Amino acid sequence: MKGALLAEWTKLRTSPGTWWLLAGVVAATIGLSAGAAAAISCRGECAADLTKVSLTGVQLGQAVxxxxxxxxxxxxxxxxxxxxxxxxxxxRTRLLLAKAVVTSAVVLAAAVLGVAGSVLTGHLLLPAHGFLWRPAVGSVLYLELIALLSLGVATAARQPATAVGIVLGLLYAWPVVARVVTDPTWSRRLEQIGPMSAGTAVQATRDLASLPIAPWSGLGVLSLWALAGMLAGWLLLLRRDA
Known part of the structure; x- marks a missing residue:
């Protein structure tokens, strides 16, 4: 296993664009978070969930x-x-596992930097914003799960463009569909099982009772998506020729 991990690390770090993409995760996460925080103007009591606002950039960083x-x-x-x-x-199981470990490791580093930068920016731009561990740690775990979901889908789909389209569709198109559904019950159910709408619930700190799903339960839903993606990729990797 050690040799497989070393090989995957060598391939990833020497692949064109890897370091730019990792920098892009950090920049996109902090940049959008800063923009969202700067757009909030609160005097006295603020109705917005400032902690969640300061982590808005995760919704862009996940695409990278x-x-x-x-x-x-x-x-x-x-x-x-x-x-x-x-x-x-x-x-093949060892190969996919090695890819998952190495990819998760590099995404973890970028996610920690991006989330930490977003939290710090939130403190600077939103003085009333207080630090809470759950939204910050949950956001890092969220990006990790997105990485595993994407790796699994890519293993199953084989074509990078197709895999990116599937993942981004699940992340960004699903919430749109949930909002246009006119039936309130079905709209809420779609939000409860959508990978992004459920996963980002972990960032919420206010009005938790009104959320479609509880914070950690939402992250659990995303974990199931990631597990399903990896399982599909693993099964197809075992059954198909290279």
């Missing part, structure tokens, strides 16, 4: 995370290098 995770295996299918990888690591 998805692209990074998709390319971690999608590039190999595009250029045929997956055959070399499977020749070097014949046990």
């Amino acid at each position: 995370v998805a692209i990074l995770a998709v390319l971690a295996i999608g590039n190999e299918y595009s250029n045929g290098m997956v055959r070399v990888s499977l020749a070097a690591v014949p046990r």
Whole structure:
């Protein structure tokens, strides 16, 4: 397993664009969070959930995370290098597990920097904003789960463009569909099972009773999405030829 991890780390760090994408995760997360915080004007009591506002950038940073995770295996299918990888690591489960560990590790570093920067920016731009561990830690875990979901989908789809389209559709199109559904019950159910609408509930600190789903339960829903994505990718990786 150690050799597989080292090989995946070497491939990821030498892949064109990896470091730019990691920087993009940090920049996108902090940048959008700063913009959202700067747009809030609160005097005295503020009706907005300032903690969640300061973490708004996670909704943009996740797109870069998805692209990074998709390319971690999608590039190999595009250029045929997956055959070399499977020749070097014949046990396909080990290969996918090594990719998941290495991808999660680099995304974790970028997520911590991005979320920490967003929280700090929130403190500077929103003096009334107080720090809470759950939204911050939950946001880091959220980005990690998005990476695993994306890696699993990319393993199943093989084509990077297709995989990115599927993941971004799940993240951004699902909430739109939930809002346009006229039936309140079904709209709420869609929000409860949507990967982004459920997962980002972990950032909320106010009016928790009115949320479609509880914070940690929402992150649990996203965990199921990530598990389903990885399971689908793993099964198809085992059954199909390279």
